[in-house]
Amino acid sequence: MNRIDVDMGDLYAFVAVAEKLHFKAAAEELFISQPALSRRIEKLEGATGVRLLDRSSRRVALTESGRLFLQHAHSIIGELEAAVHGASDSMRQRAALVTVACVPSVVHNVLPRLLKTFAQQFPKTRVHIIDERGEEVLHSVVSAVADFGINFTGAQEADIDFTPIYGERYVLAARKDHRLARRKSLAWKDLVDETFISVSSRSSNRILLDHALAKLTTRPTVTYEVNHVTGALSMVVAGLGVAAVPALAMSKEEYPSLVGIPLTHPTVSRTLGIIVRKGSLLAPPAQALLDLLRREAKNGFAGGQAQG
Incomplete structure (x- = not known):
């Protein structure tokens, strides 16, 4: 032709x-x-x-x-x-919608207050939050369902840029009336006699903890197992036991009856990062929300954590 x-x-x-x-x-x-x-x-x-x-x-x-x-x-x-x-x-229409994939601890205890600020800057922009486990968060970004993600996995992916923003340690969630609540820190061996609540063995949180504690000869025995950290914290609130959770999950507003006690010997932590597809260009609203997250991370996500 x-x-x-x-x-x-x-x-x-x-x-x-x-x-x-x-x-x-x-x-x-x-x-x-x-x-x-x-x-x-x-x-x-x-x-x-x-x-x-x-x-x-x-x-x-x-x-x-x-x-x-x-x-x-x-x-x-x-x-x-x-x-x-x-x-x-x-x-x-795409610019008027921001989709963020995010691990639940950040969704529950960081995003709400950031979104109030974001809504003032972009009052007509809709926000879709994918609050899932780490694997689903990563998949949402890789498949371009989400504009960006907040996750502790992704650095190993060839098509993903992982930018560390926050080091988050694990703490023991316990009721304020628990016998250990006044301790400044606890070793994992101190928990062997406690009724221990854990997330599922399929969870990234559980895998990370199991790997970190693998060499311990004395470690807590799981009595209750749930799928999500929020479920574990609800059981702690009910007085059923204690749980090891990421520090960001301990919201003072959402869990006023709980304290988060730093865990040591070993200290276990994870690195949260922003994940985006390599070469992707974010629309202005998405970039603005990402920048808000970066600034909040520099301040240690201080607004919502419970202190031991």
């Missing part, structure tokens, strides 16, 4: 002349010179192989072929404008 040497400027020029039936008026409407307009019409007639306009020094008229071509030109221009406007609308 031979390439047709016609551009949209040629079509717009022809439509302007066909509607005005006057070269000077058409040229003024298009903000081009009359010779430039004439060259566009000649180029279009050369490409189509037919005469589209009858013109003399006194008048301009459409030929039969010109009238037929005018219908096609209107159709082509209309389709292009619809496509351009549709793409623009789609981008505006």
